Amino acid sequence: MKPYDIVIIGGGAAGLAALKGAYDKSLNICLIERDKTLGGILKQCIHNGFGLHHYNEELTGPEYAERGIEEVLGLNVDIFTDTTVVDVVKENGTFELMLMNTKKGEHRIKAISTIISSGCYERTRGAIQLPGDRPAGIMPAGSAQRHLNIDGYMVGKKVFILGSGDIGLIMARRMTLEGAEVLGVAELMPHSNGLTRNIVQCLHDFDIPLYLSHTISDIKGKSVLESITISEVDENFDYIEGTEKTFEVDTLLLSVGLIPDINMFDSLKFEVSKKTGGAIVDQTYQTSVEGLFACGNALHVHDLVDFVTEESTKAGQQAKAYILNNKKRSKNTLYVTPSSNISYILPQTLDMDDDFNEVVLSLRTTTNALTGKFHVYQGETLLFSEKAKFVVPAEMEKIKIKKEHLKHSGPISILFEVVSQ
Amino acid sequence: MKKEMICIVCPVGCHVSIDTKTHEVQNNKCKRGERYAKKELLNPTRMLTTTVNIDSIHQRRLPVKTTDAIPKEKLFDLMDLLESVEIKIPVNLGDVILSNVFDTGVDVVATMSLKD
Amino acid sequence: MTYDFLIIGSGISGALIARELSKYDVKTILLEKENDAANHATSANSAIIHSGYDPDPGSLKAKLNVEGNKLYDQLEKELDIPLFKNGAFMVAHDKDEEGLLERYLERAKTNGVPGVALLDQAEAKKLEPNLADSVTKVLNLPTTKVTYPWEVAIASIENAVDNGVLFEKNQTVEKIDKQDEYYVIKTAEGTTYQSRYVINAAGAYAEQIAKMVEKNVQYHITPRKGEYIVLDRRVQGFIKRTLYPTPDEKGKGVLMVPQFHGNILIGPNSELQSSLDDASTSKGGINVVKEGANRLAKNIPFHQTIRTFSGVRASSTHHDFYIKPSLEQPGFIHVAGIDSPGLTAAPAIAKYVVETLIIPQETLPINKHFNPRRQAIKLYDDMSLSERQEAFKADQRYGNLVCKCERITEGDIVRHIHRAVKGDSVKAIKKRARAGAGICQGGYCEHQIIKILAKELGKTPLEINYFAKGSNILKRETKVKS
Ligand SMILES: Cc1cc2nc3c(=O)[nH]c(=O)nc-3n(C[C@H](O)[C@H](O)[C@H](O)COP(=O)(O)OP(=O)(O)OC[C@H]3O[C@@H](n4cnc5c(N)ncnc54)[C@H](O)[C@@H]3O)c2cc1C
Numbered sequence A: 001m002k003p004y005d006i007v008i009i010g011g012g013a014a015g016l017a018a019l020k021g022a023y024d025k026s027l028n029i030c031l032i033e034r035d036k037t038l039g040g041i042l043k044q045c046i047h048n049g050f051g052l053h054h055y056n057e058e059l060t061g062p063e064y065a066e067r068g069i070e071e072v073l074g075l076n077v078d079i080f081t082d083t084t085v086v087d088v089v090k091e092n093g094t095f096e097l098m099l100m101n102t103k104k105g106e107h108r109i110k111a112i113s114t115i116i117s118s119g120c121y122e123r124t125r126g127a128i129q130l131p132g133d134r135p136a137g138i139m140p141a142g143s144a145q146r147h148l149n150i151d152g153y154m155v156g157k158k159v160f161i162l163g164s165g166d167i168g169l170i171m172a173r174r175m176t177l178e179g180a181e182v183l184g185v186a187e188l189m190p191h192s193n194g195l196t197r198n199i200v201q202c203l204h205d206f207d208i209p210l211y212l213s214h215t216i217s218d219i220k221g222k223s224v225l226e227s228i229t230i231s232e233v234d235e236n237f238d239y240i241e242g243t244e245k246t247f248e249v250d251t252l253l254l255s256v257g258l259i260p261d262i263n264m265f266d267s268l269k270f271e272v273s274k275k276t277g278g279a280i281v282d283q284t285y286q287t288s289v290e291g292l293f294a295c296g297n298a299l300h301v302h303d304l305v306d307f308v309t310e311e312s313t314k315a316g317q318q319a320k321a322y323i324l325n326n327k328k329r330s331k332n333t334l335y336v337t338p339s340s341n342i343s344y345i346l347p348q349t350l351d352m353d354d355d356f357n358e359v360v361l362s363l364r365t366t367t368n369a370l371t372g373k374f375h376v377y378q379g380e381t382l383l384f385s386e387k388a389k390f391v392v393p394a395e396m397e398k399i400k401i402k403k404e405h406l407k408h409s410g411p412i413s414i415l416f417e418v419v420s421q
Numbered sequence B: 001m002k003k004e005m006i007c008i009v010c011p012v013g014c015h016v017s018i019d020t021k022t023h024e025v026q027n028n029k030c031k032r033g034e035r036y037a038k039k040e041l042l043n044p045t046r047m048l049t050t051t052v053n054i055d056s057i058h059q060r061r062l063p064v065k066t067t068d069a070i071p072k073e074k075l076f077d078l079m080d081l082l083e084s085v086e087i088k089i090p091v092n093l094g095d096v097i098l099s100n101v102f103d104t105g106v107d108v109v110a111t112m113s114l115k116d
Numbered sequence C: 001m002t003y004d005f006l007i008i009g010s011g012i013s014g015a016l017i018a019r020e021l022s023k024y025d026v027k028t029i030l031l032e033k034e035n036d037a038a039n040h041a042t043s044a045n046s047a048i049i050h051s052g053y054d055p056d057p058g059s060l061k062a063k064l065n066v067e068g069n070k071l072y073d074q075l076e077k078e079l080d081i082p083l084f085k086n087g088a089f090m091v092a093h094d095k096d097e098e099g100l101l102e103r104y105l106e107r108a109k110t111n112g113v114p115g116v117a118l119l120d121q122a123e124a125k126k127l128e129p130n131l132a133d134s135v136t137k138v139l140n141l142p143t144t145k146v147t148y149p150w151e152v153a154i155a156s157i158e159n160a161v162d163n164g165v166l167f168e169k170n171q172t173v174e175k176i177d178k179q180d181e182y183y184v185i186k187t188a189e190g191t192t193y194q195s196r197y198v199i200n201a202a203g204a205y206a207e208q209i210a211k212m213v214e215k216n217v218q219y220h221i222t223p224r225k226g227e228y229i230v231l232d233r234r235v236q237g238f239i240k241r242t243l244y245p246t247p248d249e250k251g252k253g254v255l256m257v258p259q260f261h262g263n264i265l266i267g268p269n270s271e272l273q274s275s276l277d278d279a280s281t282s283k284g285g286i287n288v289v290k291e292g293a294n295r296l297a298k299n300i301p302f303h304q305t306i307r308t309f310s311g312v313r314a315s316s317t318h319h320d321f322y323i324k325p326s327l328e329q330p331g332f333i334h335v336a337g338i339d340s341p342g343l344t345a346a347p348a349i350a351k352y353v354v355e356t357l358i359i360p361q362e363t364l365p366i367n368k369h370f371n372p373r374r375q376a377i378k379l380y381d382d383m384s385l386s387e388r389q390e391a392f393k394a395d396q397r398y399g400n401l402v403c404k405c406e407r408i409t410e411g412d413i414v415r416h417i418h419r420a421v422k423g424d425s426v427k428a429i430k431k432r433a434r435a436g437a438g439i440c441q442g443g444y445c446e447h448q449i450i451k452i453l454a455k456e457l458g459k460t461p462l463e464i465n466y467f468a469k470g471s472n473i474l475k476r477e478t479k480v481k482s
């Protein structure tokens, strides 16, 4: 069988945009989605707040998804739903994907280029090693969201939420509206991890207290959850004795982070960033494996779907260019490294032989700032500084760099200077 | 007196302030922020997004939203009203599920198409 | 109806005693208070089939440990259980500990442990490159193995049930009365049983059970908790062998145990506690475990931690296993104080109970129909290509990958639901089929598993328990007011 030019793994916002970006009449493209329908995580994010950048409209998750789906439905491409990619290897320059579904069982397809847009999964209780008993009633907030919004089941009546990530905040409101009592949200960091709009609309609106610099210090319950205790933490995240507060709840939702879901593709052995948990890519979203691209939450976790669409469209276009221009990976690599107060920058490398005028770097800071400055260096040389306002770790920042600036030696590094907090 | 609030109309999240007497708004990056702050002061309203029952094979609930914001204090009343709504497939995105709720001129519409 | 034997507790001890008794033509029933077999010590331990270097020579522990270790090879064939023959290193860091290694070498030889030898640092590192740099010498214990303890227990019960034993779960023995000919056993759930013999294999609860029958119980259970970290299976190969420190007065110390599917278990600490069932974990305990592990290996991928858990050792004031008939009431047998190496010793414990304690009192007719074999249900991921193709042809549900992390299909789950000892809760499925046992800990697949369970068991998703009765994950349906 003739290999596909491009295979896209995952049909969420990222996969749909990548498909649109990659589309060309002369190319043979395939998208594979494990769910019965396209749209990904957006289908369970029934709240609104999506699309302001991309569509200039405030849409709900399902609406945003449906637009993306409509945009690709007419295209002459193969879309296989209800099919999971279980393994990918690269042999003699060609990707071989092992697929599984209930119609054909295990089967293989081949591709010259592959785009990973498989989304992310939620960090669990075990990963953050919460102490205490291990009863029923503790689950990631996104799982509870799925149970509620797609299947119509409530997972509890009295709820506490650990982590002020967006999913947790959204679920605080959602469960309150559906009749549950949400007793509070605890956040380990001294600042919230969610979008401000969610703090306002999901917590303040319903008088749900947010406990900053707090974490769970005990969990009680034999077979079902009976209570949780939170404690304030010091700078080293150790519990401060005497600050314990106990809440009688039947449900503890965890909103403690998302991690790119790329373990299925371990056989490809592409380089993975310890910071993002996703692949290390250059400005064309190409990973360390030639012809393998990554985008969306599978690359790094996004707070805005609009940015997912933007990034993934580019990734798709780059994959298309890779095939059409028969591009080879150059050795002329420039590294982009985070410096003080920056947690990560994407892309992590620049392919300097690539034909580009400017690149947009996406980055997250490690601290909050009312005002601050980004300083961009190459080697020891300060290229430029840029002011920023209302910087929070939860929201991604973007910095443009022109290629013409990059004539010094050494890697690019960016640091963030806090001017006022 | 000035009231500080965070504009939530878009993800920029401007920290705006509004004078409770003159209704003058500051620190907003755009017009929508001014509108938001005034509304939030005088007549806070919210969009509601929730679900209703549906007989689809794909999912047991259909996501819906209000076409516009409704008075904040009506949120739970509307939730109550939607408890007993049952929708049959096929449904198209935008189909009206409940019209003119509480005489606000606001409809509740489907936010997903479900054909089977 | 009057049973000949009633066994309390379906941990590894009770399970293998049940199987041992099923070799005879007697009426046996096994009772368990939980909603699944093997949920206490047997599901929360280090999973090691110890070689037998450790117990005091001459103790019952030493004898049953070495015998038990050998019997596992037979169980592997008969019950088709997973047995990972990876061997172990006990490591020393200084002259004192090297001295201990020599002592354990002698003890191992005295206890009849085959193949033990000392290796110097270079030899050891060649075999285990990630050994901590501070390790100076190791004791090689090649007969040490690793298994899935609950799987051994469940397999034994399934085989016992196949051979005529009755297994009832959700039956908490609350009261035992001695009548002339038999015991009357009452459970909290309201069932009454009669049996000529009662075998007390209730683990940490053995003393409680004993008190229902005896005035002066000869032992006192002093529970000791042990906490663990589990690393994701993707760390496979980081170490090949189980690594032990030299034991101290608290026990074997913090170990690193590679598992059959690639995960590494790290733990336990050892804390005395008053509660029989407090299996909570603590920040302090987990820190002790991490520190201990850092003395065994270097650059441990702790960031791949997927879970923490703990188990309670049913240690007793008797120190050795207390496996004896009651001094007060004939027909009541204690299988108590079964702490480490109880898992290892269990097959030998079962033989000892039946052949040494019962048969001299009671002629047991042979069960002519006894079938020693049980066939495990192979997981799709463990099958060969042709087996997978055949499995899919027979059942398309093998094409539906439910748990991405552990690569478990709907076909696997369905089969494990309908095993002789049913997998009828989310956790029971995780124990049997590993679904939800990976990095996302079920976050991704739990909703599907609930649906599959509901369908197969003819229930609604609302009725599906996480584990215990009444631990349903979904509490109520929305939008049902009509
Ligand atoms: C709860 C929540 C709230 C959010 N709120 C907002 C908001 O208010 N505003 C906003 O702008 N953004 C929001 N976001 C962010 C945004 O929605 C997401 O970042 C975006 O939808 C992610 O798209 P994706 O395609 O990368 O991932 P996904 O949508 O997760 O898509 C990945 C797809 O890949 C499929 N897949 C995975 N592995 C395989 C495989 N091996 N084989 C085949 N298919 C596979 C999955 O089934 C899935 O459909 C929110 C996100 C979440 C989770």
Ligand SMILES: Cc1cc2nc3c(=O)[nH]c(=O)nc-3n(C[C@H](O)[C@H](O)[C@H](O)COP(=O)(O)OP(=O)(O)OC[C@H]3O[C@@H](n4cnc5c(N)ncnc54)[C@H](O)[C@@H]3O)c2cc1C
Pocket: C008, C009, C010, C011, C012, C013, C014, C015, C031, C032, C033, C034, C037, C038, C039, C040, C041, C042, C043, C044, C045, C046, C047, C048, C049, C050, C171, C172, C173, C174, C201, C202, C203, C204, C205, C209, C225, C226, C227, C268, C311, C312, C313, C314, C338, C339, C340, C341, C342, C343, C344, C345
């Ligand atoms: C931390 C730790 C590490 C260990 N590591 C190892 C090791 O590596 N190797 C090794 O060989 N051994 C090890 N052990 C020891 C081994 O796990 C135990 O000895 C063994 O599992 C004990 O099995 P059991 O059947 O006696 O008890 P359990 O497994 O505890 O079973 C007792 C059963 O009785 C039931 N029960 C209690 N009361 C009642 C009642 N009233 N009515 C009905 N049922 C009741 C319980 O619910 C339970 O299922 C370890 C133990 C621990 C705790």
Ligand code: SF4
Pocket: B007, B008, B009, B010, B011, B012, B013, B014, B028, B029, B030, B031, B032, B033, B034, B036
């Ligand atoms: S004022 Fe304008 S830019 Fe600022 S948050 Fe509001 S809508 Fe966004």
